[in-house]
Amino acid sequence: xxxxxxxxxxYLMALWAALTLNFAIPRLLPGNPVDILVAKLQQRGGSVxxxxxxxxAALLGGDTDEPLWSQYVHYLGNLLHGDLGVSVSYYPAxxxxxxxxxxxxxxxxxxxxxxxxxxxxxxxxxxxxxxxxTWLDSLVPATTLLSAVPYFWLALLLxxxxxTVLHWFPVQGGYDLALTPGWDPEFIASAVRYGFLPALTxxxxxxxxxxxGMRNMMVSTLSEDYVLTAQAKGLAPRxxxxxxxxxxxxxxxxxxxxxxxxxxxxxSVITEQVFSYPxxxxxxxxxVSNNDYALMQGLFxxxxxxxxxxxxxxxxxxxxxxxxxxxxx
Amino acid sequence: xxxxxxGGAPLTESADPAPDLGTAAIRTAEDDSARGSxxxxxxxxxxxxxxxxxWLGVGxxxxxxxxxxxxxxxxxxxxxxxxxxxGLTPPSAEFLLGTTQTGQDVFAQLAHATRSSLxxxxxxxxxxxxxxxxxxxxxxxxxxxADELFSLLSNVFLVIPGLPLVIVIAGFVPREARGLWSIAVxxxxxxxxxxxxxxxxxxxxxxxxxxxxxxxxxxxxxxRVIVVEILPNLLPVVASQFVFxxxxxxxxxAGLSFIGLGASNSLTLGTMLFSxxxxxxxxxxxxxxxIPPGLVIALLGMGLSLVNFTIDEIIxxxxxxxxxxxxxxxxxxxxxxxxxRRHRVAAPASASTVDAVREETVx
Numbered sequence: 223x224x225x226x227x228x229x230x231x232x233y234l235m236a237l238w239a240a241l242t243l244n245f246a247i248p249r250l251l252p253g254n255p256v257d258i259l260v261a262k263l264q265q266r267g268g269s270v271x272x273x274x275x276x277x278x279a280a281l282l283g284g285d286t287d288e289p290l291w292s293q294y295v296h297y298l299g300n301l302l303h304g305d306l307g308v309s310v311s312y313y314p315a316x317x318x319x320x321x322x323x324x325x326x327x328x329x330x331x332x333x334x335x336x337x338x339x340x341x342x343x344x345x346x347x348x349x350x351x352x353x354x355x356t357w358l359d360s361l362v363p364a365t366t367l368l369s370a371v372p373y374f375w376l377a378l379l380l381x382x383x384x385x386t387v388l389h390w391f392p393v394q395g396g397y398d399l400a401l402t403p404g405w406d407p408e409f410i411a412s413a414v415r416y417g418f419l420p421a422l423t424x425x426x427x428x429x430x431x432x433x434x435g436m437r438n439m440m441v442s443t444l445s446e447d448y449v450l451t452a453q454a455k456g457l458a459p460r461x462x463x464x465x466x467x468x469x470x471x472x473x474x475x476x477x478x479x480x481x482x483x484x485x486x487x488x489x490s491v492i493t494e495q496v497f498s499y500p501x502x503x504x505x506x507x508x509x510v511s512n513n514d515y516a517l518m519q520g521l522f523x524x525x526x527x528x529x530x531x532x533x534x535x536x537x538x539x540x541x542x543x544x545x546x547x548x549x550x551x
Numbered sequence: 552x553x554x555x556x557x558g559g560a561p562l563t564e565s566a567d568p569a570p571d572l573g574t575a576a577i578r579t580a581e582d583d584s585a586r587g588s589x590x591x592x593x594x595x596x597x598x599x600x601x602x603x604x605x606w607l608g609v610g611x612x613x614x615x616x617x618x619x620x621x622x623x624x625x626x627x628x629x630x631x632x633x634x635x636x637x638g639l640t641p642p643s644a645e646f647l648l649g650t651t652q653t654g655q656d657v658f659a660q661l662a663h664a665t666r667s668s669l670x671x672x673x674x675x676x677x678x679x680x681x682x683x684x685x686x687x688x689x690x691x692x693x694x695x696x697a698d699e700l701f702s703l704l705s706n707v708f709l710v711i712p713g714l715p716l717v718i719v720i721a722g723f724v725p726r727e728a729r730g731l732w733s734i735a736v737x738x739x740x741x742x743x744x745x746x747x748x749x750x751x752x753x754x755x756x757x758x759x760x761x762x763x764x765x766x767x768x769x770x771x772x773x774x775r776v777i778v779v780e781i782l783p784n785l786l787p788v789v790a791s792q793f794v795f796x797x798x799x800x801x802x803x804x805a806g807l808s809f810i811g812l813g814a815s816n817s818l819t820l821g822t823m824l825f826s827x828x829x830x831x832x833x834x835x836x837x838x839x840x841x842i843p844p845g846l847v848i849a850l851l852g853m854g855l856s857l858v859n860f861t862i863d864e865i866i867x868x869x870x871x872x873x874x875x876x877x878x879x880x881x882x883x884x885x886x887x888x889x890x891x892r893r894h895r896v897a898a899p900a901s902a903s904t905v906d907a908v909r910e911e912t913v914x
Contacts, residue, residue, distance in 0.1 A: 243711070354877055370849050378841055379845070481745055484710065484712045484713060488713055491714055491715060506715065510721070510810075522719045529712050
């Protein structure tokens with residue numbers, strides 16, 4: 223039990239650190255975001271009440287005489303109420319609404335492609351690492367090319383080949399704009415068609431890392447005594463591979479999920495921009511170019527929250543998969 | 552790439568004389584076991600150097616080519632930002648990689664951009680490695696509260712997604728204030744955590760060795776214990792993390808520049824891709840504009856990762872053993888084939904020799 227409590231405590235701590243970073247960044251950096259925001263709002267025809275200005279100031283700092291700690295308390299209080307302010311670029315929608323409409327797109331895209339990439343990579347890595355020395359294994363270093371390719375450049379290439387030249391897939395967007403979003407088969411089919419290239423980008427760019435990690439662990443695991451014992455018992459090679467070697471070799475890949483997920487999310491933010499995908503990434507970049515600070519911060523918070531949540535789930539699962547981690551703590 | 556050990560590694564593996572199959576195939580079985588003692592002893596320091604493998608050769612070649620492009624290239628090409636009235640011309644003798652929409656020489660841009668990207672990569676690599684060494688090695692060496700704190704800090708930084716954080720920071724900084732150094736510092740601050748965790752784990756295992764205790768008992772100051780006793784053991788790990796952070800930095804900078812948040816007034820590979828994307832290179836089919844910059848990044852990254860492979864083999868000898876074992880197995884299999892063929896042709900198959908060889912290879 224203490225293992226789970228410790229993990230929970232750690233992620234709460236990480237969440238608090240992210241919140242505090244979010245609070246500190248606009249206050250530490252030069253410029254006065256509140257003025258820019260208010261000016262933008264007025265351009266858009268929004269009347270800026272003193273209340274709204276105060277809410278922005280609580281979020282971003284700036285023109286108040288409040289001491290820092292009370293600003294901090296105010297900020298945390300607003301967050302607890304789920305009040306992230308009003309988006310300037312999508313005025314009059316609130317930040318939470320904008321995030322609510324774009325979050326599912328990214329979660330499905332990144333989630334699905336990460337799971338596919340991890341599954342594929344671990345599977346291939348296990349097969350390749352099982353017999354180090356075959357011609358297949360000597361090709362493994364070539365996968366570094368895939369992991370060294372910038373996500374967005376790969377995306378550009380895929381768009382060029384499959385959309386511009388071959389016209390197999392649409393160039394950009396998340397779904398056919400003639401359709402209304404909903405759970406009908408027509409819309410889902412369109413979303414799959416539009417999401418194929420972005421997903422392919424993420425899978426291609428991240429599968430190499432999983433493969434390599436798994437392959438190296440597999441090679442190390444093969445020299446363990448329990449693998450030798452299993453072979454000496456005369457078990458079928460397939461059984462040894464699956465139940466003895468691969469099972470143990472996969473543990474670090476699962477434990478390393480945190481690091482990979484961070485990379486994938488970072489990569490997908492820019493990938494979405496290439497495809498103008500209606501997810502979090504494009505919104506974040508749009509917010510940056512429009513100086514929509516409130517939306518920017520809200521998005522960062524939600525991205526962090528999603529990554530932390532995914533990691534917490536993986537960590538808790540890991541405690542079940544590998545009882546040693548629970549015993550140690 | 553000065554810190555990578557063994558740029559010109561002695562070819563210990565391939566210098567191994569290939570068994571002379573033509574003359575006396577039967578001899579080799581006994582020979583193989585005898586050769587271990589017949590070979591002059593390898594000096595100890597040599598075992599630290601990586602062995603030359605084809606992939607290491609490819610890696611060093613790629614890195615060398617990109618570095619050459621970034622260092623010598625800018626001296627040989629013309630002005631990268633000069634505008635001509637030959638927009639979007641495909642590669643020709645005059646413009647090796649064609650021109651951009653505004654008639655700028657793509658190859659000239661590529662050379663200059665490679666230089667800036669390498670610069671950023673190196674700066675971030677050094678900064679991030681220094682940070683991770685401090686938090687990883689020093690924390691683990693002190694132990695106790697400092698270790699707990701540093702380890703918590705690096706774990707927190709590890710789970711907070713780096714690029715979104717960098718984007719938010721860059722979004723708050725006005726465009727004019729975004730210089731090369733500020734971008735480098737931000738990238739370093741958000742990318743040291745993974746290395747620090749690796750270094751911490753290694754330091755924890757080195758810290759409790761006898762010679763470290765001996766140095767402490769002898770009254771050596773802690774900086775000396777760390778630098779002289781502990782650090783040399785971590786060098787391969789540090790080198791590997793350094794190489795890795797260069798790759799990560801070049802990639803991250805390219806991403807930032809591609810979305811228009813890079814250093815202002817700089818020309819990097821990411822900026823090139825940014826202008827290619829905004830200049831409709833894609834829909835105009837100007838492949839010569841958007842393919843080369845990404846390719847340079849990918850090849851540099853691949854080269855450095857391949858170099859890292861070799862460093863990994865130093866850190867984890869099991870990987871190297873697997874490779875050597877495979878090599879011996881392949882050689883033995885070839886020998887065996889050769890033997891059976893010879894026997895089939897020359898004399899009635901003598902099962903005993905084949906078996907002897909097979910036994911040798913199994914061992």
